[in-house]
Amino acid sequence: MTDQPTDFPELNPDDPTIDMWRTPIENLQGNRPPGLMNVNRYPFALASHGIATFLSRPIALTPADLRAAQVEVAMLGAGLDFSGGLRGTGYGPRALRAFDMYLPSVTTGLPHAHTRVDALEELVMCDYGDAAIDFESTHRSIEPIRGLVREVAETGAMPFVIGGDHALMYPDVAALADVYGKGKVGVVHFDAHYDAARLGIGHNLTHGTPVRRLIEQGYVSGHNFVQVGLRGYWPDDEDLAWMRDQGFRYHFMAEVERHGWEHVMQRAIAEASEGTDHLYLSLDIDVLDPAYAPGTGTPEPNGLTPRELFPLLRRLGAETNLVGVELVELNPLVDPTYVTPLVANRCVREILTGIAMRKKGITEPHYLAPEAVDHGQG
Ligand SMILES: [Mn+2]
Secondary structure, three states, X not given: OOXXXXXXXXXXXXXXXXXXXXXXXXXXXXXXXXXXXXXXXXXOOOOOOOOOOHHHOOEOOOHHHHHHHOOOEEEEEEOOOOOOOOOOHHHHHHHHHOOOOOOOOOOOOOOOOOOOOOHHHHOOEEEXXXXXXXXXXXXXXXXXXXXXXXXXXXXXXXXXXXXXXXXXXXXXXXXXXXXXXXXXXXXXXXXXXXXXXXXXXXXXXXXXXXXXXXXXXXXXXXXXXXXXXXXXXXXXXXXXXXXXXXXXXXXEHHHHHHHOHHHHHHHHHHHXXXXXXXXXXXXEHHHEOOOOOOOOOOOOOOOEOHHHHHHHHHHHHHHOOEEEEEEXXXXXXXXXXXXXXXXXXXXXXXXXXXXXXXHOOOOOOOOOOHHXXXXXXX
């Protein structure tokens, strides 16, 4: 380093706004009884109307709300926006809230077509608002995000985080390890990239390094990392050797090319449930081919199709013990076609359908409703 020292330190402790972004407004609970709150006046409206919440669910703001309503899945936004390439990933949560495009809001009785299971009917869900983000620093955002995710998980609700860039995987998984124990949570990680880089231009946590940090800190063992969809020009030989040393179970697109998707899906399902009772699903939208998901910071051709990805997402919900989910790297600002928020919405719905199937006891491998899959076949 030949730089001369900077004239001032990074942070000014005398600035009264230094923690403003992470200090909640006073008395969130107010005088209302704890529980879920509907923020819309009418039960039936187009998604273009009303106040947008994730899947038009009611909102909750405190752990007392979650406990009082016995919430099973709490969706929350975490708009980290530092390392997703082109900026705009911070708008991912807002895009998803606004994008239940083809369905009326606050409505149930519309089951998933292929399983006939209605996740919105089966699950007690809410929008838990957004995590505090220091929009000048990934590092300073880690603990507030981790605290909010832990707060949800401690009530027994499943945190379902909408990002935001993939640096989120670190606070999200660390929070679940806080609740379930170090080494007790496995991760199924869908991504074009391995996100376990040893290098990050000096930064310990970027969207390219959360996996490396989680393993180094002992939150997850390499053996309990199942990666699906890798391709492109990472990792380099040194990092790939490290992944093999750590016992990663990774699945490059080369494996799909050689053995087919069904083979990879079977292996991923089997590996996901091996060695741990608690599973975290980390879905980087760039695992999909850019034809289906161009709205992301680091698109990589030759990815999965929705027809491949959706059943595996659903199966992980139905056939494994998910304790948390994140969907990351959705950047609506670089996709004027809106196809990326649409496909992200459907990814969320596939996962929720699987979770609802499990709650109903439908856990047989790759269940599809007979009336959907076998109609007219004798
Ligand atoms: Mn990623």
